[in-house]
Amino acid sequence: MGAFWPRPRVVVSACLGFSAVHYSGELIPDRIVAALREHVDFIPVCPEVEIGLGVPRPTVRLVRGGEGVRMVQPLTGEDLTGRMQAFSQGFLASLGQVEGFILKNRSPSCALKDAKVYAYADRGGAVARGPGLFAKRVEEAFPLLPKEDEGRLTSARIRSHFLARIFGLARLREVRDLGGLMAFHARYKLLLHAHHQAETRGLGRLLAEAKGRPFQEVRGAYEEGFIRTTRHPFRLPSMADALLHAFGYFKRALSPREKAHFLDLLADFRGGRVPLEAPLALLRSWAVRFGEDYLEAQALFEPYPRALMDLRSS
Structure with a gap:
């Protein structure tokens, strides 16, 4: 993939290692966020501090009522819903281009799914x-x-999916012409194939029919398709199909034992008995050995900076 990676812009909850703005007054170190700081341009934000709440501060609650969920501060009885909504709308409208979000789990302001709601x-x-x-x-x-909370990013599978998306999107947004967009699609073709074959074919058709259309229009449509195609983590059978496609580049050059070894390894991967890294490493070694530059450059082998592949689950 080459050494250069553009830096994604990612909104992050400020309490995750940036400022001591947690309601308790604590700074919450997070090893994943800390590791990403060398590769990502973070935009820290604490919505509760931004609407005027102090540090430390009395807790706030989400309360379900007839008009929907509201944010209140039990100690003062104050309803903070309007202030939070106004801040959120203004902040998000002013962001400009961003590639993703990492937000604090269980927070009444930042949780993506798991904030407690009270009666x-x-x-x-x-x-x-x-x-x-x-x-x-x-x-x-x-x-x-892409959006995740820091708790889910401790999962290697979820983290890898998130990183592949934000770095892929950052690289896509650096493309400036149709030729560059076609080169991007060629580089990401196997990775896209592993996520959704039909959507990948649709992106190919979009590019094939792009001549004569305004480039910004084409790139916008491609970007939306790229995000949709990669929205869900790959399924093992789809990834196995992408790996088998890559294997096809070497079928005539390999010995019968090498072919049998790879197909056994692929069956073990498809069955969940070996990690993706095993067949990937073998395919990449063959790409180098046989000088398959197109295959060696595939994002499938390096979907984000190599330094981040050393992260481990907690």
């Missing part, structure tokens, strides 16, 4: 879970962009 502001336990008020606005404003 009453001042008593009782949680009756449901859902998005925080800021995170809900994020989803409405950027429905297709």
Whole structure:
């Protein structure tokens, strides 16, 4: 893939290692976020501080009522819903181009899915879970962009998917002409194939029919298609099909034992018995050995900076 990687712009909850703005007054170190700081341009934000709440501060609650979920501060009885909605709308409208979000889990402002929702502001336990008020606005404003919380990013599979998307999107947004877009598609073809074959074919058709159309229009349509195609993590059978396609480049050059070894390895991967890294490493070694430059350059082998591949799950 080459040594150069553009730096994605990612909105992050400021409490995750940037500022001591957690409601308790703590700074919450996060090893994944810390590792990404060398490769990502972060935009830290604490919505609760931005609407005027202090540090430390009395807790706030999400309360379900007739008009929907509201944010209240039980100690003061203050309803903060309007202030949070106004800040969220203004902040997100001013962001410009971003590639993703990493937000604090369980937060009544930033949680993507797991904030506690209560029936009453001042008593009782949680009756449901859902998005925080800021995170809900994020989803409405950027429905297709990658979003994760720091808890889920401890999963190697989820983290790899998130990183591949933000770095792929950052690289795509650096493309300046149709030739560059076609080169991008060629480089990402196997990775896209592993996510969704039909969508990948649709992107190919888009480029084949692009001549004569304004480039910004074509790139916008391609970008939306790229985000949709990669929205969900790959399934093992689809990735196995992409690996088998790559294997086809070497079928005539390999010995019968080498072919049999790879097909056995592929069957083990498809069955979940070996990690993706095993067949990938073998294919990449053959790409180098046989001088298959097109295959060696595939994003499938290096979908984000190599230094980040050393991260381990907690």
